[in-house]
């Protein structure tokens with residue numbers, strides 16, 4: 234009975250509960266980073282891969298020596314180590330898009346995991362429920378939707394705006410053999426200007442930042458940067474004012490992220506409900522950053538800032554979009570297909586003529602051969618719909634620098650499995 238569904242609720246801890254949860258959140262991050270370093274060190278020094286059992290033993294030692302580590306419930310600590318192990322497994326899995334595990338940053342969302350046996354969930358009335366957490370006791374949460382199954386685990390998190398509790402629920406979801414509307418295929422183009430364009434001409438877009446919010450964020454960030462420089466120069470502690478600004482940045486970013494998350498979930502739900510096959514471009518993230526950089530022949534204005542913004546906002550959103558699609562697809566029976574990304578925005582969807590000049594502007598597509606006119610993103614989406622699926626079973630894995638730098642995987646695993654898939658092992 235594993236969790237096959239996620240349920241997230243707004244959590245309302247009391248002041249002292251919130252403080253303790255926050256301190257546990259920082260401990261969890263420290264533990265994750267330390268365990269990651271331990272694994273990297275073991276690999277670099279003696280080509281050894283540390284497993285969860287070994288690291289749990291180290292955790293037990295650390296709990297004896299450090300009070301603040303001992304304060305974190307042991308089961309939560311073990312859960313963090315299991316998460317790290319899973320991050321490694323994902324990295325080694327050629328079918329999984331994840332790169333090498335990386336350190337969690339201080340600015341990341343605080344989160345504390347709990348295994349199912351450590352917690353208990355109870356409904357109090359129509360609006361409220363309580364979750365019993367080890368050492369802290371009962372914490373209220375807003376019962377905004379049915380649980381839908383047995384609770385297998387929980388994650389308590391703080392994103393800068395509010396506390397949430399997410400439950401992994403075993404709902405017994407079975408993927409249907411066939412989609413309710415068989416034969417419905419849609420191509421999706423993910424863009425910068427229009428968030429999602431569909432091959433049937435629909436375009437979905439949202440503003441994720443409120444007017445002036447971008448400038449406000451830039452102002453706050455430069456203030457935070459100045460404070461940090463001054464703090465380093467004088468070797469002092471972080472001031473309360475600096476903390477306030479950091480919290481304000483986190484709050485603003487969380488709001489933007491929540492809006493995007495809402496849009497992405499909504500879109501994934503809709504696409505899966507309406508279509509038996511959803512086709513996407515492979516490697517959208519790389520394609521997008523490449524566009525942002527521009528070409529040597531045509532360098533854009535403010536490209537770098539724009540690229541930074543795109544990466545900051547879109548990168549995360551699109552990763553989540555793929556996850557959301559995969560989750561909904563399990564419920565509706567939709568198949569998610571990926572096609573090569575090359576030239577989808579430059580090729581005419583009617584006659585196939587491919588030329589960079591076909592794309593008159595960000596929004597306008599006009600074929601230089603047959604004169605076909607369309608919205609540029611919709612034209613790209615039609616190309617995605619009609620393209621043959623990517624030949625390799627591997628999903629696009631972004632080869633990042635950090636993947637190459639950290640030599641901490643067993644030497645055999647990934648290579649042999651990839652080779653097997655390509656049929657090279659038969660040679």
Ligand SMILES: [Zn+2]
Nearest residue numbers: 581584600603
């Ligand atoms: Zn044409």
